Amino acid sequence: MPSDRLSSTFAALADPTRRAILARLASGKTSVTELAEPFEMTLPAVTKHLKVLERAGLITRGREAQWRPCRIAAKPLEEVSDWVEQYRKHWEERLDRLGEYLHKLQTLEKKSERKKKNAR
Numbered sequence: 001m002p003s004d005r006l007s008s009t010f011a012a013l014a015d016p017t018r019r020a021i022l023a024r025l026a027s028g029k030t031s032v033t034e035l036a037e038p039f040e041m042t043l044p045a046v047t048k049h050l051k052v053l054e055r056a057g058l059i060t061r062g063r064e065a066q067w068r069p070c071r072i073a074a075k076p077l078e079e080v081s082d083w084v085e086q087y088r089k090h091w092e093e094r095l096d097r098l099g100e101y102l103h104k105l106q107t108l109e110k111k112s113e114r115k116k117k118n119a120r
Helices: 006-013 015-027 032-036 043-055 075-119
Strands: 059-061 069-072
Touching: 006 015, 006 043, 006 075, 015 032, 015 043, 015 059, 015 069, 032 043, 043 059
Parallel strands: none
Antiparallel strands: 059 069
């Protein structure tokens, strides 16, 4: 199991079932039974997914009388967002440079076409 928090978060997010669980929890706290409803798997299988999410810090599980609600935890997702943001800026800068280069090529092409027209 990865030792750093970001790796644990990405490992937990790698599974589509766990991402679907998080999407459901984004709407509010929910019981394990309610979380399991849309999936064609056993309750113990859903519980295993919840344990992975909990170890990664992506959810918390509580106890309110006989109800055991799960809640999404935002901090690890914020860390992922911050990490991705660094690369988004990098790629936006590269795409901006590519756009500038393509604009220069188009300008040169237009000048070349005008010269050809004037030479006729």
